[in-house]
Amino acid sequence: MHRRVFVKSGALALVTMGLDPSFLRRTAFAAGLRAAPRGRVLVCLFQRGAADALNVVVPHGEAEYYRLRPTIGIPRPSAREGGAVDLDGFFALHPALAPFKPLYDRGMLAPIHAVGSPSATRSHFDAQDYMETGTPDRKGTADGWLNRYLATAGTCEACATPPSPFRAVAMTEQTPRILEGPAPAVAMTSLDAFTIRRAGGDAAARLEALYRTGSADLIHAAGQETFDAMRMLRDADPQRYRPANGADYPRSPFGQRLRQIAQLVKADVGLEIAFADVGGWDTHVNQGGATGQLAARLADFARGIAAFVTDLGDRMDDVLVLTMSEFGRMARENGTRGTDHGHAGAMFAIGGGVRGGRVLGRWPGLAREQLYEDRDLALTTDFRAVFDEAVGRHLGATQPERIFPGYAGTPGDWLDFVQG
Amino acid sequence: MARPLPIAALLATLAAAALPAQPRLATPAPPTVAAAGREQTRDQQVRHVLDRLAFGPRPGDIERVRAMGVDAWIARQLTPERIPDPTGDALMAGFPSLALSLDDRFRHTPPPPRLRETRRRGGAALTAADSAERRRDRQQARRAGRQLLGELASMRVARAVATERQLEEVMVDVWENHFNVFAGKGPYAGQYLVGFDRDVIRPHALGRFRDLLGAVARSPAMLVYLDNAQSQATPDAPTLAPRPRRAARQRRGLNENYARELLELHTLGVDGGYTQHDVIEVARALTGWTIAPPAQGGGFVFRPALHDAGAKTVLGASLPAGRGIEDGEQVLDLLARHPATARFIATKLARRFVSDTPPPALVARAAETFRRTDGDIREVVRTIVTSPEFFSAATYRSKVKSPLELVVSALRALCAEPDTTPRTAQVVARLGQPLFGHQAPDGYPETGEAWINGGAILKRIDFGLAVAAGALPGVSVRRWAPARELAGAPREQQVDGILHALLGGAASPDTRQVLLRGENPLLARADGPTRRAPATDPLAALVGLALGSPEFQRR
Numbered sequence: 001m002h003r004r005v006f007v008k009s010g011a012l013a014l015v016t017m018g019l020d021p022s023f024l025r026r027t028a029f030a031a032g033l034r035a036a037p038r039g040r041v042l043v044c045l046f047q048r049g050a051a052d053a054l055n056v057v058v059p060h061g062e063a064e065y066y067r068l069r070p071t072i073g074i075p076r077p078s079a080r081e082g083g084a085v086d087l088d089g090f091f092a093l094h095p096a097l098a099p100f101k102p103l104y105d106r107g108m109l110a111p112i113h114a115v116g117s118p119s120a121t122r123s124h125f126d127a128q129d130y131m132e133t134g135t136p137d138r139k140g141t142a143d144g145w146l147n148r149y150l151a152t153a154g155t156c157e158a159c160a161t162p163p164s165p166f167r168a169v170a171m172t173e174q175t176p177r178i179l180e181g182p183a184p185a186v187a188m189t190s191l192d193a194f195t196i197r198r199a200g201g202d203a204a205a206r207l208e209a210l211y212r213t214g215s216a217d218l219i220h221a222a223g224q225e226t227f228d229a230m231r232m233l234r235d236a237d238p239q240r241y242r243p244a245n246g247a248d249y250p251r252s253p254f255g256q257r258l259r260q261i262a263q264l265v266k267a268d269v270g271l272e273i274a275f276a277d278v279g280g281w282d283t284h285v286n287q288g289g290a291t292g293q294l295a296a297r298l299a300d301f302a303r304g305i306a307a308f309v310t311d312l313g314d315r316m317d318d319v320l321v322l323t324m325s326e327f328g329r330m331a332r333e334n335g336t337r338g339t340d341h342g343h344a345g346a347m348f349a350i351g352g353g354v355r356g357g358r359v360l361g362r363w364p365g366l367a368r369e370q371l372y373e374d375r376d377l378a379l380t381t382d383f384r385a386v387f388d389e390a391v392g393r394h395l396g397a398t399q400p401e402r403i404f405p406g407y408a409g410t411p412g413d414w415l416d417f418v419q420g
Numbered sequence: 421m422a423r424p425l426p427i428a429a430l431l432a433t434l435a436a437a438a439l440p441a442q443p444r445l446a447t448p449a450p451p452t453v454a455a456a457g458r459e460q461t462r463d464q465q466v467r468h469v470l471d472r473l474a475f476g477p478r479p480g481d482i483e484r485v486r487a488m489g490v491d492a493w494i495a496r497q498l499t500p501e502r503i504p505d506p507t508g509d510a511l512m513a514g515f516p517s518l519a520l521s522l523d524d525r526f527r528h529t530p531p532p533p534r535l536r537e538t539r540r541r542g543g544a545a546l547t548a549a550d551s552a553e554r555r556r557d558r559q560q561a562r563r564a565g566r567q568l569l570g571e572l573a574s575m576r577v578a579r580a581v582a583t584e585r586q587l588e589e590v591m592v593d594v595w596e597n598h599f600n601v602f603a604g605k606g607p608y609a610g611q612y613l614v615g616f617d618r619d620v621i622r623p624h625a626l627g628r629f630r631d632l633l634g635a636v637a638r639s640p641a642m643l644v645y646l647d648n649a650q651s652q653a654t655p656d657a658p659t660l661a662p663r664p665r666r667a668a669r670q671r672r673g674l675n676e677n678y679a680r681e682l683l684e685l686h687t688l689g690v691d692g693g694y695t696q697h698d699v700i701e702v703a704r705a706l707t708g709w710t711i712a713p714p715a716q717g718g719g720f721v722f723r724p725a726l727h728d729a730g731a732k733t734v735l736g737a738s739l740p741a742g743r744g745i746e747d748g749e750q751v752l753d754l755l756a757r758h759p760a761t762a763r764f765i766a767t768k769l770a771r772r773f774v775s776d777t778p779p780p781a782l783v784a785r786a787a788e789t790f791r792r793t794d795g796d797i798r799e800v801v802r803t804i805v806t807s808p809e810f811f812s813a814a815t816y817r818s819k820v821k822s823p824l825e826l827v828v829s830a831l832r833a834l835c836a837e838p839d840t841t842p843r844t845a846q847v848v849a850r851l852g853q854p855l856f857g858h859q860a861p862d863g864y865p866e867t868g869e870a871w872i873n874g875g876a877i878l879k880r881i882d883f884g885l886a887v888a889a890g891a892l893p894g895v896s897v898r899r900w901a902p903a904r905e906l907a908g909a910p911r912e913q914q915v916d917g918i919l920h921a922l923l924g925g926a927a928s929p930d931t932r933q934v935l936l937r938g939e940n941p942l943l944a945r946a947d948g949p950t951r952r953a954p955a956t957d958p959l960a961a962l963v964g965l966a967l968g969s970p971e972f973q974r975r
Binding site: 048049120122123124125126139173174175180185186187188189193194195196197198199203206207209210211213214215217218219220222223226230279280282284285334335336337338340341373 | 647650651652654655672673674675676677680684685690696699820852859860862865868869870871872873875876877878879881882885886889891928930931934935961964965968969970973974
């Protein structure tokens with residue numbers, strides 16, 4: 001277990017050991033409000049269930065690919081129907097990702113291939129855990145890496161002004177592992193839900209009073225954060241929001257969550273970290289090729305992200321979107337026209353500061369001897385190199401060793417995918 | 421959708437249940453642990469068992485348990501088959517479609533798969549009209565499944581509110597979460613889940629773990645959810661019978677999904693010492709464990725022609741070649757008796773009943789009971805809930821309620837009639853726990869931190885206000901006995917009465933102050949004018965505040 005000391009205004013130092021009074025750590029952060037100035041934003045999008053990287057960013061220049069995937073392979077870009085969308089003559093996007101192509105051409109988007117966790121696990125839950133804690137093969141890690149970023153950057157030693165309650169927002173039912181930890185984070189599935197209905201009379205004030213009695217446990221602390229955030233959101237008035245530039249979000253939960261993240265970015269409520277996840281990638285059976293199950297997931301994914309980029313317009317200069325999935329899938333299709341759990345995967349980096357228009361990461365090849373354990377795409381980039389660059393360069397984090405404990409990588413391992 | 425509710429019957433049985441325990445029910449199973457050595461006071465113990473072994477007390481329960489004695493009550497709850505449950509039985513009469521067998525269900529709806537089957541047997545090729553019909557069938561099946569699923573979820577919530585066999589119902593919740601099945605997978609998940617709840621989980625909820633594991637392994641719900649129904653011997657493997665031509669042509673093969681989760685989530689736990697090789701071997705052993713098509717009843721079948729009959733090694737044990745269903749049975753035997761399974765299940769149960777971080781010594785003793793009794797769940801639970809650790813001071817009110825626990829405990833405290841409409845189950849879903857709606861096989865979180873965050877607190881507060889406002893079927897503060905008694909009383913007495921009825925002695929002085937004065941001296945920053953809405957019933961307002969209070973989120 002990795003615990004650390006947090007200091008607020010130099011007045012309160014809490015050493016937490018053994019029994020973990022996380023509420024104490026949380027209250028150290030819970031204080032007044034401010035709307036942060038326009039700042040950098042990192043949006044992490046998690047594809048839960050292990051997206052099939054080889055059908056997402058298709059290595060059509062690799063003959064082995066079509067041998068390994070006789071029924072579900074994505075046709076070459078030259079194909080008359082359902083062909084992949086060529087990027088560089090070797091890699092192509094799944095046709096359902098066509099909305100990404102203009103972003104790639106404008107240099108705002110970079111696929112990263114053969115990236116993932118060095119852990120050998122093929123368990124969804126372990127692999128998600130490792131990706132979210134940022135500590136592969138170490139399950140005891142108490143907090144997520146995004147939360148460690150929040151906890152080490154800006155708020156503690158240098159906390160002249162306390163952070164916005166909306167500094168970190170997860171558009172999820174529960175706080176995701178990646179945002180668990182001492183720094184406060186709000187989890188919600190909809191901005192509209194972030195209010196007390198039926199609060200007749202003075203019920204709202206009295207309920208707030210119940211959570212501000214000074215008790216310092218988990219539930220009281222979360223309640224206080226809630227009321228802080230509610231007040232701020234009310235001032236920002238998100239109900240009147242209309243997407244800009246004709247952005248057309250899908251009606252899916254994923255699309256609507258991206259829309260609301262865009263709202264928060266534009267409302268200047270001090271958002272710095274946003275998170276959303278989207279499931280349905282665990283395609284063991286009948287995953288389809290250019291059309292079908294995976295294609296439908298990808299279409300929603302790409303349309304949502306493209307609408308987000310359109311909606312934010314110039315504001316994308318401050319925003320980095322990073323997509324991730326716990327691992328890739330077997331290089332060879334399985335006996336049920338699907339793919340079983342594999343190893344390395346693919347990510348996308350999207351934003352005004354992204355050095356895109358190229359496919360990043362060293363390609364390991366798909367020949368039998370090049371595969372990991374004779375079956376999966378091998379790993380050439382540790383996901384921590386990508387995350388480390390994202391927080392180090394895009395957000396300006398200065399203490400990488402505290403965000404990724406046990407990681408031996410340095411800025412020399414960065415892929416140079418984003419500007420500082 | 422709402423079915424007529426046998427309200428009179430329910431009320432009668434509720435009234436009967438609220439009577440002091442009849443002597444014959446207080447059968448004297450001797451307490452296994454002396455009540456001495458428990459840190460909790462006697463009153464705390466009474467409240468504690470009702471919060472942990474039940475979904476919270478109804479009015480009168482505290483007195484009943486006190487009269488019977490905590491240990492006798494625990495012993496009684498551990499043998500649910502001996503507890504008469506007229507309320508629960510009456511409730512089930514409101515859900516006739518949940519009583520149908522899978523075969524009956526498929527016989528009645530939807531007929532078209534059967535039609536197609538007939539046509540195929542008649543040698544006719546499938547026409548375009550057939551495929552359109554097939555699409556319609558699937559849609560129809562999905563709709564029927566969703567309807568069933570709604571009823572199933574309503575039944576789960578209503579039964580937790582109403583049944584006398586509370587511990588059994590808690591265990592149903594434990595196991596349906598442990599063996600999580602997602603209702604969104606495949607067109608027939610709703611149909612399969614009805615049998616999963618009724619025939620797979622309930623009969624074994626306090627039975628033998630091996631029986632439970634075996635029933636789950638043969639359940640269409642799990643076979644479909646984790647893809648084992650589709651898994652078959654790889655084309656180069658020997659099978660017990662010639663492969664059907666279609667299977668041979670499709671060259672399908674192994675699917676590891678169920679095998680992996682069986683090891684990782686159902687038995688050994690992720691640190692249980694198995695390898696990727698074991699996963700593959702378990703998947704091979706379970707080839708041929710599949711389901712019949714809906715037209716043939718849709719139940720479990722073992723297909724020798726799809727079973728990999730080669731020799732296998734699982735966790736160091738050899739499975740000889742040439743066998744059939746015995747392979748899978750032997751794997752389940754091995755797993756159910758494995759020490760890692762004993763530890764994993766003991767930890768899980770201790771986490772549910774005792775603490776988010778269960779004391780290792782207790783887990784070790786519970787695991788020992790598991791091994792000694794060959795996985796007798798009843799005895800493992802008994803070890804846990806009669807332990808000094810269970811009755812320690814630190815354990816008291818230390819667990820955060822899940823959304824289901826929150827809703828059911830509120831409804832029980834308010835003596836609600838069980839709701840057979842989908843409404844209350846939808847409320848549980850909105851609070852973040854749609855029953856059978858968790859996509860990943862790990863089930864819902866079992867610890868407090870995962871349930872408590874900003875958005876969740878708001879929804880919980882909203883829920884409390886909605887209940888108090890009478891927005892849920894079957895609940896009315898005005899009809900609630902404590903409210904009737906307190907109607908004309910002075911404010912202070914009302915506050916204390918409500919707090920006593922809903923929170924026992926657990927309300928903090930601060931909470932009492934806030935309820936009493938309607939303001940909080942600590943809240944210096946309460947800004948903005950509070951809108952004066954039309955006066956609400958002051959007692960209902962107090963109930964709303966008490967249910968939305970931090971204290972009510974704990975058990």
